[in-house]
Amino acid sequence: MPNRPVQHRIASLAVAGVRQVWNRGGHAVDEIQEDYGEDLLVQICLNGRMDPARIWVQVKGTERDTNKKLPTVSVSSDQVLRWARTADLVVVVLWDVNTEQGWFILPQDQFDQADLASGVGGSKLNLKFSREVKFDIDAVEHLAWAARIEHANRTAVYARAGISEAVEMNLDANKHFYKGILVSTVFDFAVSVRIITPVDGGGCLSEEFTLLVWEHFKNQDATLIEEATGRAMMLAVFQMIADHSAGNGAPLGIVKEICEVFYSLLFSSELLAILTKYTEKYYPKGRQAKGGYIYPDDRSAHSDRA
Structure with missing residues (x-):
């Protein structure tokens, strides 16, 4: 019988957890089947009325002990450049599948597009999360x-x-x-x-x-x-x-x-x-x-x- 890799289980739990937070905020969420760097497409809503704006969400799950230091997430510079040039808002969420809590960043705000395009910083970049920037129902409203x-x-x-x-x-x-x-x-x-x-x-x-x-x-x-x-x-x-x-x-x-x-x-x-x-x-x-x-x-x- 085939085995399911632990990374797949963590990813599924993380996506489900992040999706639930968006749903609790009253927004419509679709899971992306063709994965090119985003896991969720959020159609935001205000007072029951759908907005024309969209939010793309990349979810990174972890089982590490987040009570100490939050892990960094490594992504390609080409992916970050694509996010930076996207007209819609892009959010990357780090989700602890054990404690069911998360933190987020806006990757387009962490890097300079000119540096990304010219290859400054290498082909891989580390996304750093702050413990103060939590992903919860208040963050969903803010985003x-x-x-x-x-x-x-x-x-x-x-x-x-x-x-x-x-x-x-x-x-x-x-x-x-x-x-x-x-x-x-x-x-x-x-x-x-x-x-x-x-x-x-x-x-x-x-x-x-x-x-x-x-x-x-x-x-x-x-x-x-x-x-x-x-x-x-x-x-x-x-x-x-x-x-x-x-x-x-x-x-x-x-x-x-x-x-x-x-x-x-x-x-x-x-x-x-x-x-x-x-x-x-x-x-x-x-x-x-x-x-x-x-x-x-x-x-x-x-x-x-x-």
């Missing part, structure tokens, strides 16, 4: 958000480039096409981070976001109303993403696009006029400027009235 944010940002950058090219070449149909991609991507992402509250197939700015913008606006030192409101909105977007994305940050690109799409919805011309009168009232020593109101150097009058 899902990381993939979600990166996908939204990459799509927005692609659409913005398409719009610029269409404008330059005077291609109105193309401009409309890429604008549709941009607006729908920004809208969906804004819903995800609670900037937008869905309403009857559309949406409106959430109360949480609106109040946050106002709080930031009151603390602005900018000289022009448009500058102050724009900066307040950008800070509020950054904060909303930080507060509602499991500890992830946000690329400047997607933040700018959110501000571009929703600025006029929050700051209408009528509201800007009201804000200008507000600053005129509380900054009597200031002077008017084209497009807004310049604050005086002495802001003490505002500090006890705002």
